[in-house]
Amino acid sequence: MVVNTPLPPRRNPGPSGGYRLLRALDRVLPEAIFRPLRAAGTLVAMAGMAEQRRHSYDYLTVALARRPTWRDVFRHFFAFEEVLMTRLRVINGQPHQSVFAPGSEDLRAWLESGTPALLGTFHVGVTELQGCQIAMKLHHPMHVVRLRVGNSHDTEKLEELFGDRLHFIWINEPAEMLLALKDAAATHGSIALQCDRPGYSARSEAFEFLGARRVFPFTIYHLAQIFQRPVLFAVGVPDGPDRARLHAIPRYEPRPGEPRAEALARARVHFQGFLQMVEEILREHPYLWFNFTPLNPVAPDSP
Amino acid sequence: MSDPLSAHVKRLIVDTLRLDDVKPDEIRDEEPLIGSGLSLDSIDALELVVKIEKTYGIKIASAEESRAALASVASLTQFIRTRADPARLPA
Numbered sequence: 001m002v003v004n005t006p007l008p009p010r011r012n013p014g015p016s017g018g019y020r021l022l023r024a025l026d027r028v029l030p031e032a033i034f035r036p037l038r039a040a041g042t043l044v045a046m047a048g049m050a051e052q053r054r055h056s057y058d059y060l061t062v063a064l065a066r067r068p069t070w071r072d073v074f075r076h077f078f079a080f081e082e083v084l085m086t087r088l089r090v091i092n093g094q095p096h097q098s099v100f101a102p103g104s105e106d107l108r109a110w111l112e113s114g115t116p117a118l119l120g121t122f123h124v125g126v127t128e129l130q131g132c133q134i135a136m137k138l139h140h141p142m143h144v145v146r147l148r149v150g151n152s153h154d155t156e157k158l159e160e161l162f163g164d165r166l167h168f169i170w171i172n173e174p175a176e177m178l179l180a181l182k183d184a185a186a187t188h189g190s191i192a193l194q195c196d197r198p199g200y201s202a203r204s205e206a207f208e209f210l211g212a213r214r215v216f217p218f219t220i221y222h223l224a225q226i227f228q229r230p231v232l233f234a235v236g237v238p239d240g241p242d243r244a245r246l247h248a249i250p251r252y253e254p255r256p257g258e259p260r261a262e263a264l265a266r267a268r269v270h271f272q273g274f275l276q277m278v279e280e281i282l283r284e285h286p287y288l289w290f291n292f293t294p295l296n297p298v299a300p301d302s303p
Numbered sequence: 304m305s306d307p308l309s310a311h312v313k314r315l316i317v318d319t320l321r322l323d324d325v326k327p328d329e330i331r332d333e334e335p336l337i338g339s340g341l342s343l344d345s346i347d348a349l350e351l352v353v354k355i356e357k358t359y360g361i362k363i364a365s366a367e368e369s370r371a372a373l374a375s376v377a378s379l380t381q382f383i384r385t386r387a388d389p390a391r392l393p394a
Binding site: 176178179181202203219222223226227260 | 346353364
């Protein structure tokens with residue numbers, strides 16, 4: 001999974017030092033007042049984040065199949081802010097429920113089985129929060145591979161909140177990360193990886209997505225072969241203010257002794273199936289893929 | 304006369320990483336494993352480390368150890384020789 005190039009200074013389109021303020025205001029202000037304030041704050045953030053705004057525009061152009069308006073870009077930023085707010089509310093102690101979408105039976109079975117697995121996710125909706133909550137339901141620790149950005153306070157608070165069940169492996173230190181992955185696998189814990197941004201993946205491949213063959217990280221399936229772990233993919237879509245709907249596909253299971261080429265061919269079919277599901281979700285909820293980084297490039301051999 | 308451990312390590316590299324177009328005895332002892340030389344990437348390195356730990360019953364505990372051990376076949380062989388139970392090494 002990564003990263004031999006220096007990382008640029010990066011941050012999410014959220015506040016650098018305002019998380020505590022947001023959490024405090026949420027306790028005292030009625031939502032009818034607080035929500036317009038958050039919208040205004042989002043506008044200010046959007047105005048100051050030209051690069052993220054450009055990437056949002058590029059993604060929305062593809063997702064909406066038309067030229068996005070300023071309102072579209074704002075809705076994209078505000079959707080991200082609302083998910084951030086949901087996370088902060090969970091940190092504040094507010095309950096957040098999960099329900100399983102049809103087709104997620106394997107995910108539910110895995111949660112009940114206690115089998116260590118590799119959990120692939122995208123930066124879609126409330127997926128990361130759901131990942132944390134999944135960690136609490138597992139019978140073993142969950143190790144989450146993640147890029148540490150300039151304002152990761154909310155993630156660090158989630159790590160505190162979910163205690164000894166949840167551990168972050170920061171990919172900013174690639175050499176250490178590989179050993180951390182190895183150690184995580186040795187503890188019989190599960191490992192969660194974001195698999196939608198190819199810039200941080202050692203192995204990437206092209207798949208059909210949003211009208212083109214686009215490059216996606218494929219490292220998770222190589223890890224599945226190395227550690228002989230099943231792969232599950234899931235995303236969490238908000239379903240009301242305090243509930244998420246988990247969407248997943250049947251799991252990919254490595255077969256001992258299977259030739260690598262055949263195993264990876266099966267993996268490609270599996271990942272394409274997941275991408276098809278995500279595309280259907282994004283056609284319905286285009287603002288929920290938090291793509292404030294360059295959109296996955298079209299493969300050079302794409303027709 | 305070739306070192307049995309070095310030959311074993313080369314065979315293990317070729318088999319583990321499925322280097323179909325490389326013969327074990329074509330790998331030079333001083334050839335870099337990562338980046339240049341065999342051009343292994345980080346996932347190859349991880350797979351190799353997992354296999355080495357399992358085969359020789361040793362543990363590579365830090366990034367510095369990993370970098371030093373995987374610098375070449377010679378350094379990897381030396382690392383294994385100093386860490387592994389002699390009973391697990393090829394005669």
